Each structure stands twice: as C-alpha cells, then as structure tokens.
Amino acid sequence: AFSAFVWRERPQDEREHLHRSFAGRLGFLAGTGVLVVGIVVQEFAHKLDPWLPIALGAMIIAKIIGFIYSRTRC
Secondary structure (H helix, E strand, C coil), rough: CCHHHHHCCCCCHHHHHHHHHHHHHHHHHHHHHHHHHHHHHHHCCCCCCCCHHHHHHHHHHHHHHHHHHHHHHH
C-alpha cells in the first residue's frame, strides 16, 4: 500500500513538486541518520549487522544515480 501511494503520487504544480522534493530530502536524511547511529552503536558493541552498511550504501548509490539521471534528462 505504501509503495502504491508513493509511486503514483504526481505533483500538480511547482509548489507541490517543491514540497515533495523537500519531503524526500528529509526522509533521506532521517534514514541515513538512523543508519549511521545504528552503525556507530553496533560498532562500539563489536556486533555490526552487515545489513546496516549495505542499506546505507544502497541509499547513497540510489541518490547518486537519481542525481545523474535527473541531470542528463533535463
């Protein structure tokens, strides 16, 4: 249900597009912040779950790919 809501969301004007971009940026920053805190805490406990750095790396790579795609498309 969440994927369908996010995937089908279409901004109607520039203001809605700006709000969607801002929400996406905040979501990315919150996700990376939580993952970094999780990595630091688990690293101090010497029990790092490999999924945390993998998820962080995937988020960063997706952000880079999205940036490159948007630059070449416009």
